[in-house]
Amino acid sequence: MTNSLINYTLHLADTTLILSQRNSEWCGHGPILEQDIAITNISLDLLGQARNFYQYAAALKNDGSTEDSLAYLRTEREFKNLLLVEQQNGDWGQTILRQYFFSQYQLLLFQQLQQHSDEQLAAIATKAIKETTYHVRWSSEWVIRLGDGTDESHNRMLHAIDELWRYCGELFEAADYETAMGIDLTSIKQTWTEKVTAVFDEAKLPVPQNVFMQSGGKKGVHTEQLGYILTELQYLQRTYPGAKW
Amino acid sequence: MTNSLINYTLHLADTTLILSQRNSEWCGHGPILEQDIAITNISLDLLGQARNFYQYAAALKNDGSTEDSLAYLRTEREFKNLLLVEQQNGDWGQTILRQYFFSQYQLLLFQQLQQHSDEQLAAIATKAIKETTYHVRWSSEWVIRLGDGTDESHNRMLHAIDELWRYCGELFEAADYETAMGIDLTSIKQTWTEKVTAVFDEAKLPVPQNVFMQSGGKKGVHTEQLGYILTELQYLQRTYPGAKW
C-alpha cells in the first residue's frame, strides 16, 4: 500500500511540477500583460501543489528524501508525470488548451481526493480546489474565446487539438498504483468528456473521435520532451551536489 | 607563459566545441539532404579540433584533467569561447553567415599559428588547415548564393548580418593571454575585412559601418545563450559523476 501511495503522490507531484515548468516559460513573453500575470499565477499555484505532494512523498519515504531531492535528483525514467504536461507550449492556444484539458481533469480528481482515506492527500486536494476551479474557468474561457474568435484563432485551436488530444487518454488509464489507491478514473472520464464537449460546443470546436491515445508517462516511459526539461530544471543541483540554496 | 598558453588553448577549444554543438542542432533538420551532410561534417571537423585543443590543454595542466573534464565540468564563467559561436542558429542564412565569419577568421588564425613557436598548437593548426579552407569555401559560397538569390533570401541575410555583425569585433580584440602568446590579430583583422568585403560585394550585401561591438566571451563573460547550451551538453556527466562512457 505504501509503495502505491508513494508512487501515486510522486505522480501527482511530477505532473504539477512539469506543467508549472512549462507554463513558466511564458513569463515575460505572454500575448497580453494581464495574461502574462495569469499564466505565471497558474504556474505558481501548480508549483505550490507540487511542493505539497513532494513534501508528502518525502515524508512517506522517510529515507532522507526532500522535496528538492525528489524533484532535482531523479531521472527521466523515474518521473511519473502525464505525457500531456511535458508537451511543448506551442502557441497561446495550445498552452491554454493543455491547461483546460488538465485542469478540468484535475478539478474532478481533487474533488474525489477530498474524500480519500489518506488524510494528507485529501488535505492537499482541499487546499487546491479553489485555485483549480479558477484554472478551469480561466482556461475554458480562453478555449471559447479562441475557438470562437477569428478564423485564425479557430484554426490554431484545431491545430492545438490535433497536437494534444492524443495525450488525453492517459488521464483516464489507471496505472497500478492508481488502482491500488482506489482512484475511480472511469467516472472522472465521463464527467470530463461531458464538460469538454460542452466547452468545445460553445467554442465551436469539434470533439475528435477515434484518436489513438498515447500513454506511458505514469510508468516513466516519456516522450522525447521530458529529458530536455530536466536538463534545465536539474542543472544547478547536479552541478553543485549537496549545496544549499 | 604557461598560464597564458593554457588559457589560450582553452579559448580555442571552447570556441570550436560550442560552434560544433550549435551546428549539430541542424542534424536531421537541414534544408537539403546534401547540406545536412555538409553542416554535420563541419560540426565533426570542429569537434575534432576541439578535442585536439582540449587534450593539449589537459596535458599542459597536468593535474588529472582530461578532454572530458574540461568540456563537461567547467561552468559558464570559465568558458572562453567567442560570443559569436554561442549565438542561436536562427535560419539557414544566419547559420552559414556565422560559419563564414568564423571560418574566414579561423583560417587566417591557423595560418598564423602554423608558424607559432608552440609546436603543438602549430601542429593542430596545420592539421586543420585543409578542412578550414573547405569551411571558408562552403560558407562563402552560401553567403553569395543567399545574398544574391531571391528577395527573400537577401532580406534574411540582411537580418542575419544585423544579428551577428556586432559579435565580429571580439574576434580581433586581444585578450591578455592572446597578447602574451604573441597572436597578431591586427593583421588578421585587416585581411578578414578585405575578404569579407569581397564576398559581401559578390553577394550584393552591405558591409555594416560603425556598429558597436560586443565582447566578453574570451574573458568568460557571456551572453545569456551559453548557460543553456551547457545544461544540455553537460547533463549526463553532471548526473553520473565519475562514470565512464
Place this chain on the structure above:
Amino acid sequence: MSVHDLENTFQRKIDEEVKIEPKDWMPEAYRKTNLRQISQHAHSEIVGMLPEGNWISRAPSLKRKAILLAKVQDEAGHGLYLYCAAETLGMSREQMIDDLHSGKAKYSSIFNYPTLTWADMGAIGWLVDGAAILNQVMLCRTSYGPYARAMVRICKEESFHQRQGFESLLVLSKGTPEQKAMCQDAINRWWWPSLMMFGPKDSESTNSDQSMKWKIKRKTNDELRQQFVDMCVEQVKLLGMTLPDPHLKWNEARGHYDFGEIDWNEFWNVVKGNGPCNKQRLDARRKAHEEGRWVREAAAAHAEKQKIKAAKDNLAAA
C-alpha cells in the same frame, strides 16, 4: 481663469503637498514629463521581467523557483499599475508599447545586462531592487496622485523582494567555495551598473530642476546614489563579500563613503543602445507583442460577438 492663475493654483497645490489628479489643470510640460517618466517606469518593470525570467527554469530549489516566479509576477503587476497611471495622462497603452518597441521610449538601462549565474538573482534583488527602492520611496510622495498611489503599492512589494534577494546571497555566502565565488562574481558584475541606475551626475542632468520644482523628483541623482553606496557598504559586510571599488573609503568630514568614478562611457553607451542585451530585450518584447497579435484580435472579435449576441437577446426578450 487666466493661464497665469491656473499656473499659480497648480504650483500652490504642489507646494502644499496636495496631489495633482487627472482632472486637474496642469502645464503641458508637467503632463509630458510625468507621462514619460511613468510609462518608462512601466516599461522598466516589464523589460525587467526578462533578465530574471531567464533563471526561472533553472532555479536551484523549488522554494527559490517559487520566490522568483512570485517576484517576476509582482513586476508584471507593477507594470500594470503604472501603465494604468500613465494612461490617465492621455496616452493609450498600445501607443506606449509602440514607443517602447520603436526605441522612442526608454526603460531602465540596468536590464540591458545579462544574468549569467544564479547568484545574479540575489544580486539583482539586493542591488537593483535596492537602488530602485531608494528612487521609489521618494516617488511615493510625488505630486501626481495616480503615480504616488501606484508607487505606494509597489514599494511594499519591492522591499520584500530586496530582502529575499539579500537572503539568497547570504545563503550563498555561507555555502560551498563555488557558491561563495559565484556570489562575489555576481556582485562584481552588478555593482557599477546599479550605481548607474541613479543616472548622470547632477551637474550633467538636464531634467532635474523643473522636476524638483514640480516635486516629480524629490532628491537629486547624486543624493540618492550616495545614500545607496552608504547603505550597501554596510550590508556587504554581512555577506563577507567586497564591493569592486578600491576607492571606497569612509570620509569623516562628509559623513559619507567616498567612492570611485563611474565609467560614464559605459553608462552612455548602454543608454544609447549598445549594452550587452539591449537588442535581445527589445527583440523579446517585440516578438511577444507580434506573436500575441492574433490572440488579442481573437479576444476582441469574441467580445464583439458576445456584445452582438447580448443585444440580440435583449431585443428578443423585449
Place this chain on the structure above:
Amino acid sequence: MSVHDLENTFQRKIDEEVKIEPKDWMPEAYRKTNLRQISQHAHSEIVGMLPEGNWISRAPSLKRKAILLAKVQDEAGHGLYLYCAAETLGMSREQMIDDLHSGKAKYSSIFNYPTLTWADMGAIGWLVDGAAILNQVMLCRTSYGPYARAMVRICKEESFHQRQGFESLLVLSKGTPEQKAMCQDAINRWWWPSLMMFGPKDSESTNSDQSMKWKIKRKTNDELRQQFVDMCVEQVKLLGMTLPDPHLKWNEARGHYDFGEIDWNEFWNVVKGNGPCNKQRLDARRKAHEEGRWVREAAAAHAEKQKIKAAKDNLAAA
C-alpha cells in the same frame, strides 16, 4: 521482341544472377516494387537520423559525441545513395519526399519509438542496426544493380556502427549500477520493436513470393528474424544482460532459439501511424522541408543568374 520474350529474358538474367540495370526492360511491377522499397529504405535512413540526432547535444563524452555525429552523417549519406538509386527508376526525389510527407510512402517503423536515455544509442546500434544489417547483407545481392551497389557501400559502414553501438553498451554494462540499469532498460524497450523490423510473419506477408522470385528479397521475414534472435541471444551474454522474453529457449531439434510471440497489435498500430513518435517524426521532416524552401529557391535562383551571366560572358567573348 514480344512482351513474352522480354519477360523471359528478364527472368533468365535474374536466374543467372545478372544485374538488372536502369536501361533494361523490366516488368512494371518489378519497377514499382523496387522503387517503393528503395525509396522507403531511403526515407528510413533520413527519418532514422532523428531518434539518434536527439542525443547528439547530450552525448556524455566528446568521443561518443563524435561517434554519434559520424553515424548520423553516414545515415544521411546512405539516404542520398538510395534516393539516387531510386531516381533511376523514374521518380524524382521531390516526388518521393512529397509521398513521405503525405503519408503515402512508409519508412521503417522502428524509428517511431522515442530515444529516452543515452543507452538507447547503444541499443539502436546493436539491435536496430543489427537487424538492418541482416536485411541489407541480403540486399547486396539483390537483382537491381543500382540498389545492390548502394547496399554494398552502405553495409560496410553499418557493420562499423553496429560494433560501436555494442561497444557503447559494453562500457555501460561494466559501469556504475545506474549505467547497468540504463543499459538493461534500453534493451528491454528496444528488443521487441527490433524483432518487428523483420515484418509480419511469412504466413501473413503479402509481397513475399514475387519478391523472392525476382530476387528483390532473398530470405523470408521469419528466416531473418530467427537468424537475428540466435545471434542476439549469444551477444547479450557478453553484456551480462537479459533479453526481455521469458520464452527464449534453445530448441535442439530446430537448432535455433525458440522465442515468444510478438505483440502484433502493437506492430500494426505503429505501422498504421499510432506509434509514440510517428507524428513527431513526420512533423520534423515536413518542418525541415518547409522551412528549407526559401533556401532551395534561393539556390536555384542564384544558379539561374550564374547561367545567364555565363551565357552573356560567352557572347561578349565571341
